[in-house]
Amino acid sequence: MTTSSAAQRRAERARAYNANLAECPGHDLLGTLSDKWLTLVLAALADGPRRHAELAATVAGATQKMLTQTLRKLEREGLVTRTLTASVPVRVDYALTPLGESLLPVQRAIKDWAETHIEEVHRARAAYDAERAAG
Amino acid sequence: MTTSSAAQRRAERARAYNANLAECPGHDLLGTLSDKWLTLVLAALADGPRRHAELAATVAGATQKMLTQTLRKLEREGLVTRTLTASVPVRVDYALTPLGESLLPVQRAIKDWAETHIEEVHRARAAYDAERAAG
């Protein structure tokens, strides 16, 4: 039957893609860095430990759900620690682990490139769009 | 009407988020780096110019559609050039621009971090999952 061929193809593609991921650890990390919220939270924690509510305020644009979800991911990857203080209103602090801190220079490298070349990118975009509009 | 309040809130969030993006060029770039296909194509072009079909084979897992779409984005950002040779079967070559090449060290930095710390991440994940399963 050709009915399932579509699904099969999809599975095949997925496997090919995952094979790509598997053979290169960089892609694994990229899966992490790619997450915009992850990046933002990581940056927010760079200056020091923060509470859940503080992060919510700092990140600006993140939903409570996404924030929690993101923090869980970071915790799982060993990039942040979650410290729970059992007071009357529960208090939870998040802080970077050494591993998480070791990632900051990488972020910094990205940011540096961006700050150096962003204008060039903007110009390229404008040129491209202008050409499209004109042509 | 309260009908549009949800939509309005969404718009508000979006504006807040975009404000975040605007004030930090790094986020703009991250939007680019975040795209998995972009990264893969960029890496595929690192060794030298490639034709459309070659890229399709190299990237493995990408659809023709995604490939074209990705290449357009890269072109727009000024990271790759698209050279069209008008022979009988049309020939198109893609190559990195200097700007695109300048991005390679950043990719390399990411990859390096990954290769150095990936095991630690894996261990952290395993530990986290184990604790979850046990608890």
Add this chain to the structure above:
DNA sequence: CAGAATCCTCGCCGATACTG
């Protein structure tokens, strides 16, 4: 205050078919 569970929307991506 921290976060878990639910519903629902929206946009990405794949498949397919057609042009030059």
Add this chain to the structure above:
DNA sequence: CAGTATCGGCGAGGATTCTG
């Protein structure tokens, strides 16, 4: 061979509500 257009499925993520 390179590229565009259209349709459809699926999953990520946002709003909302409820617990401890």
